[in-house]
Amino acid sequence: MTEVTALAPLEDLGGEAQPLLTVRGLTKHFPVRGDLFSPRKTVHAVDDVSFEVAKGETVGIVGESGCGKSTTARLLMHLMDYDSGDIIYDGMKVGRELSLRDLRRAMQMVFQDSYASLNPRLTIEESIAFGPRVHGMAAAEAQLLARDLLGKVGLRPETFANRYPHEISGGQRQRVNIARALALSPRLVILDEAVSALDKSVEAQVLNLLVDLKREFGLTYIFISHDLNVVRYISDRVLVMYLGQVVELGPIDGVWGNPVHPYTRALLAAMPTSDPDNRTQIAPITGDPPNPIDPPQACRFHTRCPFVDTVCSMVAPKLADIGTDGHQAACHMAVAGSGHSRAPGPNAGT
Amino acid sequence: MTNIVEVRNLHVRFSGERTVHAVNDVSLSVAEGEVLGLLGESGSGKSVTLRALLRLLPKARTTISGTIKVAGQDVLALGEQKLSAFRGQTASMIFQEPGLALDPVYTIGDQIAESVVRHKGVSKSDAMARALQMLDVVRIPSAKRRLESYPHEMSGGMRQRAMIALALACEPKVLLADEPTTALDATVQIQILLLLRELQREFGMSVIFVTHDIGVAIEICDRVAVMYAGQIVETGTMREIVRSPLHPYPKGLLASTVHGAERGSRLGTIPGAPPSLSTAPDSCSFAPRCSNAQPRCVEQLPPTVQIGPERIVRCVLAESAA
Numbered sequence: 001m002t003e004v005t006a007l008a009p010l011e012d013l014g015g016e017a018q019p020l021l022t023v024r025g026l027t028k029h030f031p032v033r034g035d036l037f038s039p040r041k042t043v044h045a046v047d048d049v050s051f052e053v054a055k056g057e058t059v060g061i062v063g064e065s066g067c068g069k070s071t072t073a074r075l076l077m078h079l080m081d082y083d084s085g086d087i088i089y090d091g092m093k094v095g096r097e098l099s100l101r102d103l104r105r106a107m108q109m110v111f112q113d114s115y116a117s118l119n120p121r122l123t124i125e126e127s128i129a130f131g132p133r134v135h136g137m138a139a140a141e142a143q144l145l146a147r148d149l150l151g152k153v154g155l156r157p158e159t160f161a162n163r164y165p166h167e168i169s170g171g172q173r174q175r176v177n178i179a180r181a182l183a184l185s186p187r188l189v190i191l192d193e194a195v196s197a198l199d200k201s202v203e204a205q206v207l208n209l210l211v212d213l214k215r216e217f218g219l220t221y222i223f224i225s226h227d228l229n230v231v232r233y234i235s236d237r238v239l240v241m242y243l244g245q246v247v248e249l250g251p252i253d254g255v256w257g258n259p260v261h262p263y264t265r266a267l268l269a270a271m272p273t274s275d276p277d278n279r280t281q282i283a284p285i286t287g288d289p290p291n292p293i294d295p296p297q298a299c300r301f302h303t304r305c306p307f308v309d310t311v312c313s314m315v316a317p318k319l320a321d322i323g324t325d326g327h328q329a330a331c332h333m334a335v336a337g338s339g340h341s342r343a344p345g346p347n348a349g350t
Numbered sequence: 351m352t353n354i355v356e357v358r359n360l361h362v363r364f365s366g367e368r369t370v371h372a373v374n375d376v377s378l379s380v381a382e383g384e385v386l387g388l389l390g391e392s393g394s395g396k397s398v399t400l401r402a403l404l405r406l407l408p409k410a411r412t413t414i415s416g417t418i419k420v421a422g423q424d425v426l427a428l429g430e431q432k433l434s435a436f437r438g439q440t441a442s443m444i445f446q447e448p449g450l451a452l453d454p455v456y457t458i459g460d461q462i463a464e465s466v467v468r469h470k471g472v473s474k475s476d477a478m479a480r481a482l483q484m485l486d487v488v489r490i491p492s493a494k495r496r497l498e499s500y501p502h503e504m505s506g507g508m509r510q511r512a513m514i515a516l517a518l519a520c521e522p523k524v525l526l527a528d529e530p531t532t533a534l535d536a537t538v539q540i541q542i543l544l545l546l547r548e549l550q551r552e553f554g555m556s557v558i559f560v561t562h563d564i565g566v567a568i569e570i571c572d573r574v575a576v577m578y579a580g581q582i583v584e585t586g587t588m589r590e591i592v593r594s595p596l597h598p599y600p601k602g603l604l605a606s607t608v609h610g611a612e613r614g615s616r617l618g619t620i621p622g623a624p625p626s627l628s629t630a631p632d633s634c635s636f637a638p639r640c641s642n643a644q645p646r647c648v649e650q651l652p653p654t655v656q657i658g659p660e661r662i663v664r665c666v667l668a669e670s671a672a
Contacts, residue, residue: 064535064536064537064538065535169623171623172623199391199392199562200391200562200564200603200606200607201391201602201603201606201619201620202623203606203608204606204607204608204617204618204619204620205619205621207608207617208616208617208619211614211616226535226536228536229607229608229609230608232608232613233608233611233613233614233617234613234614235613236613252613266537267536267537269540270536270537270539270540271536271540271565272539272540272543272563272565272566272568272569273565273568273569274564274565274568274592274607274609274610275568275592276568276588276589276592276593277589279568279569280540280543280544280569281544282544283537283540283541283544284537284540285537286541287507288505288506288507288508288535288538289535289537289538291505
């Protein structure tokens with residue numbers, strides 16, 4: 001049997017210390033048509049989002065619908081253009097030092113809807129082999145690679161290679177999507193609600209697979225989910241988004257163990273319990289998330305925040321260091337002298 | 351305690367291009383003022399069971415057998431007129447997608463009032479007053495103004511509240527809830543769960559709550575029936591099922607939960623996938639995925655083992671526990 005050859009991954013440039021991905025000031029606004037008498041409105045989908053992803057880590061992104069987490073993923077993949085900001089992959093500015101073609105080899109994405117993201121007219125093997133062929137691999141070689149990857153994601157190639165997407169289950173389809181993402185030897189995989197549509201027992205199988213593949217291929221993940229338990233399980237660091245902005249970020253244990261932003265606290269407190277003797281008694285916040293069309297001014301959370309003060313509707317809080325481990329939150333209460341009545345005094349010790 | 355819902359040996363089969371034995375020999379009961387959870391994965395038959403209780407399944411393609419009694423009425427024997435009186439007054443239902451369940455061309459007030467006029471025979475203005483009262487009950491802010499709103503003008507959480515108001519307007523004895531919080535954001539989901547819990551107590555109604563999320567079930571259910579491949583495999587109090595599941599399926603489900611699992615550690619999984627249900631089961635449906643399967647599991651249907659007053663397990667492994 002012929003040796004399976006994969007595409008060579010993009011060379012590592014900056015070494016361990018250089019972030020694999022740096023995002024600076026990423027912004028995307030969608031104009032929406034106003035009615036006859038009102039001016040044009042704007043959806044602030046992603047607003048000045050900055051973060052870094054280190055080589056080999058898993059960064060979770062959490063938030064409710066409309067918070068911009070999926071738009072962020074699509075902007076990173078350049079599936080849509082952004083208004084402003086920089087995306088830097090391993091020291092190379094995307095679009096300048098790194099072509100889109102190379103970026104899409106280095107970075108791949110798995111979507112929530114496993115069925116919609118596969119071409120229904122291609123067999124599973126053809127779908128997986130498609131990317132490598134576009135990038136210049138010979139057909140026979142690409143087929144071998146596809147079969148090898150099917151085995152790696154736990155699907156026997158002799159059973160599955162020639163099936164069509166509608167002939168397999170949702171969990172199996174998601175495995176195919178993961179295999180297809182890996183076919184280009186990416187270093188970064190963006191998983192956008194990739195396990196959300198799966199049943200719990202299947203979700204656990206796919207999460208185990210993701211952990212194994214990360215180790216085997218030395219991958220870096222960006223893991224987007226609304227399920228905080230899953231994010232805690234898989235992530236090293238986490239970003240909490242609210243209405244297009246990052247409100248808190250840091251190491252998962254720090255953020256989950258000591259949430260600083262009232263929204264993060266509310267999200268965590270809103271998780272259903274696992275203890276029948278300790279049910280939730282009070283909803284942490286009331287009301288629905290506001291519409292991202294023309295979101296609240298200054299701090300976007302101030303309309304739902306139980307600790308709102310005058311300064312919150314006047315000045316937008318910036319991300320500020322909470323500890324020394326990269327834990328940051330954008331809340332006036334965390335910053336001494338911000339003008340919030342609950343902010344630590346200027347001489348506060350810690 | 352008297353049982354307000356009593357289902358015995360319910361079978362539901364869909365025919366058409368292919369046959370699906372969606373519900374196979376389901377028996378369950380709900381006491382007055384009790385919240386029963388139906389917990390299961392997609393295709394386990396939980397929603398079909400719920401819909402059978404209101405006879406909402408497409409008539410031409412569905413074969414139902416068994417008995418369903420709700421508040422003393424034999425639901426499967428009801429004529430058209432009695433059935434429409436039964437729906438909404440004795441039992442009513444809330445759905446996962448309020449955007450689809452509410453009528454887009456009528457205001458919220460009109461929709462609630464229509465149901466009140468229909469069931470209570472009151473005047474339109476009295477019915478509107480009742481609608482306003484119900485919007486207050488479900489805590490919709492500025493209820494008076496919201497009476498005039500169309501569903502598309504409301505947020506997801508508000509629409510779900512409006513649907514609850516509509517379902518409860520005629521004070522049904524039984525509320526059937528089909529994943530009513532699944533489509534909602536986390537911070538909204540918990541609000542709706544707490545609201546339902548409070549209204550259930552206030553109205554003293556019985557609830558059957560269908561969900562795939564064990565956390566949600568814990569928040570709202572007293573008792574839970576775990577479904578797999580169209581059958582109830584284990585029934586018990588919420589505490590019993592969470593703390594000491596006996597059937598290997600709920601055992602596996604609880605082991606596969608990521609809640610509290612150490613980061614990156616291996617999660618327990620149930621290998622394989624549920625069966626296709628194209629034929630009626632003649633052996634244990636879970637046996638192909640079960641690590642403790644014995645020869646007789648694939649030869650005959652599993653026994654129904656009564657463990658405690660409210661604990662029923664359909665598994666040979668439970669026989670030693672009985």
